[in-house]
Amino acid sequence: xxDHGPSERRSASVALALFLWVVVLAGLAYGVAAAxxxxxxxxxx
Amino acid sequence: xxALAFLDRENTVAxxxxxxxxIPPAALAVHLSIGQVYAFSVFKQHLVxxxxxxxxxxxxxxxxxxxxxxxxxxxxxxxVERNGPRMTMVVSALCWSSGFGxxxxxxxxxxxxxxxxxxxFLGGIGLGLGYISPVSTLIKWFPDRPGLATGLAxxxxxxxxxxxxxxxxxxxxxxxxxxxxxxxxxMVRTFVTLGILYLVVMLLGAxxxxxPSADWRPTGWSPATTAGHALQTGDNVSAxxxxxxxxxxxxxxxxxxxxxxxxxxxxxASPMIRDFFRTVTFEEAxxxxxxxxxxxxxxxxxxxxxxxxxxxxxxxxxxxGLGALLYLLVAIAGTASxxxxxxxxxxxxxxxxxxxxxxxAYLKDLFGGYQVGAIxxxxxxxxxxxxxxxxxxxxxFADSGLRAGKEGPDLYTVSLYTMVGVLVVGFIANLLVRxxxxxxxxxxxxxxxxxxxxxx
Numbered sequence: 001x002x003d004h005g006p007s008e009r010r011s012a013s014v015a016l017a018l019f020l021w022v023v024v025l026a027g028l029a030y031g032v033a034a035a036x037x038x039x040x041x042x043x044x045x
Numbered sequence: 046x047x048a049l050a051f052l053d054r055e056n057t058v059a060x061x062x063x064x065x066x067x068i069p070p071a072a073l074a075v076h077l078s079i080g081q082v083y084a085f086s087v088f089k090q091h092l093v094x095x096x097x098x099x100x101x102x103x104x105x106x107x108x109x110x111x112x113x114x115x116x117x118x119x120x121x122x123x124x125v126e127r128n129g130p131r132m133t134m135v136v137s138a139l140c141w142s143s144g145f146g147x148x149x150x151x152x153x154x155x156x157x158x159x160x161x162x163x164x165x166f167l168g169g170i171g172l173g174l175g176y177i178s179p180v181s182t183l184i185k186w187f188p189d190r191p192g193l194a195t196g197l198a199x200x201x202x203x204x205x206x207x208x209x210x211x212x213x214x215x216x217x218x219x220x221x222x223x224x225x226x227x228x229x230x231x232m233v234r235t236f237v238t239l240g241i242l243y244l245v246v247m248l249l250g251a252x253x254x255x256x257p258s259a260d261w262r263p264t265g266w267s268p269a270t271t272a273g274h275a276l277q278t279g280d281n282v283s284a285x286x287x288x289x290x291x292x293x294x295x296x297x298x299x300x301x302x303x304x305x306x307x308x309x310x311x312x313x314a315s316p317m318i319r320d321f322f323r324t325v326t327f328e329e330a331x332x333x334x335x336x337x338x339x340x341x342x343x344x345x346x347x348x349x350x351x352x353x354x355x356x357x358x359x360x361x362x363x364x365x366g367l368g369a370l371l372y373l374l375v376a377i378a379g380t381a382s383x384x385x386x387x388x389x390x391x392x393x394x395x396x397x398x399x400x401x402x403x404x405x406a407y408l409k410d411l412f413g414g415y416q417v418g419a420i421x422x423x424x425x426x427x428x429x430x431x432x433x434x435x436x437x438x439x440x441x442f443a444d445s446g447l448r449a450g451k452e453g454p455d456l457y458t459v460s461l462y463t464m465v466g467v468l469v470v471g472f473i474a475n476l477l478v479r480x481x482x483x484x485x486x487x488x489x490x491x492x493x494x495x496x497x498x499x500x501x
Contacts, residue, residue, distance in 0.1 A: 006060065010060055010063075013063075013067070013253070013255070014064075014067060016249065016252060016253050017067035017068075017070055017071070017253045018067070019249075020070035020071065020073075020074055020249050020250065020253050021070040023070075023074070023246065023249070024070050024073040024074055024077055024201070027077055027204075027208050028073075028077070028201075028204050028207075028208070030208060030211075030212075031204055031206075031207030031208035031209075031210075031211070032204075032207060032339065032342075034207065034210070034211040034335075035207050035210075035211075035335035035336065035338055035339050036335075036339065038331065038332045038335045039332040039333065039335040039336035039339070040332075040336075
């Protein structure tokens with residue numbers, strides 16, 4: 001059904017994995033920034 | 046059915062020269078999503094008001110989820126090994142997101158039991174399968190750095206609450222039009238949004254994950270390199286045999302003690318700091334809880350990665366031995382200053398996270414990579430048991446202290462000394478860990494043995 005070759009499938013896999021790296025790192029950065037802001041600002045006075 | 050073949054283990058084998066650093070985001074995507082469970086408390090007060098009930102019936106939702114996490118990881122571990130990470134991640138994603146959907150239905154129709162069934166039971170199965178799904182895959186991709194690999198994945202579970210907590214509060218405030226007096230329909234929309242978001246992120250992880258081919262090795266690494274180290278084996282032990290070894294039950298005790306001690310602080314963090322220091326406000330206490338989550342997450346990555354260098358047994362000496370000393374310091378000098386209290390408890394929580402993240406690599410050292418995911422699943426029953434024991438110890442001693450007329454830090458003195466004892470028990474259990482006896486090893490044809498292959 002699909003006529004995509006192995007190299008195209010491989011490129012798509014790599015692109016998806018790199019995109020997911022960006023998504024998870026952005027998520028972690030958001031969470032860490034939110035916790036850091038709340039904790040340090042409050043405890044630091 | 047042909048479309049489902051895409052999920053089979055044999056269809057997830059990576060092509061030659063596939064870069065192994067393309068795999069960790071798949072594990073992180075799943076663990077960041079299911080780590081939301083640690084942020085469940087952000088819904089508690091709103092659910093109490095919506096259902097016009099007390100904290101206990103709402104707390105049961107979380108308890109069911111954690112119990113199901115341990116049970117599904119223990120029971121489903123072998124299925125996970127057989128069917129591979131992609132199939133497991135898809136099932137986990139469907140269970141976890143359906144849990145939010147059914148939970149939303151429960152809020153919309155005022156049926157609390159639907160939250161037990163959805164978020165608790167079904168979501169809990171998604172938690173257990175999702176937690177163990179990437180572990181053995183990552184260990185196979187990083188046989189030279191298993192601590193770093195599992196630390197990276199399990200760090201995501203600690204980070205999930207850091208993301209979910211502010212995100213859930215923002216979503217509820219957005220749908221409600223105000224952060225105060227959150228209505229049921231705002232919670233329904235928040236649950237549905239989170240369910241869809243986690244489904245997408247977890248499916249992206251499932252489509253990204255790959256297993257290495259059987260003969261794949263990192264460049265310049267051979268099994269003989271690790272098999273030469275103390276406790277690290279080039280042989281394999283099945284999950285069925287692993288639970289017959291004393292090593293499994295010693296590690297079960299180690300994990301149980303480490304988690305019991307950590308949960309004791311984690312569960313009581315907010316009231317505890319306010320009992321120690323009367324000047325700390327509710328908002329500052331909430332900030333302190335966020336800081337503990339950061340320590341928990343950082344410990345998962347930092348300590349687990351360090352275990353690749355200093356060894357698994359030595360790092361648990363640190364978690365349990367130094368952990369006991371730090372607990373002792375909290376009991377003796379915790380009231381000296383807020384900064385000292387935060388530093389001591391933050392270090393303890395980093396050891397708590399480190400203990401979770403390092404244990405799959407410890408299991409791999411002792412039992413090999415053959416069924417490490419299934420063995421890890423069985424070991425997680427220690428988590429369920431500690432989840433009951435830890436809060437029980439702290440709450441029971443605090444309640445009896447209150448009845449005896451104690452107040453402030455005195456409420457926690459007995460608990461803190463008890464935790465020192467619990468950690469010492471774990472320290473001794475870790476000291477007793479020795480290499481697994483050869484009678485438990487899987488039979489290996491002489492020519493297929495890793496050492497035979499390398500050494501000729």
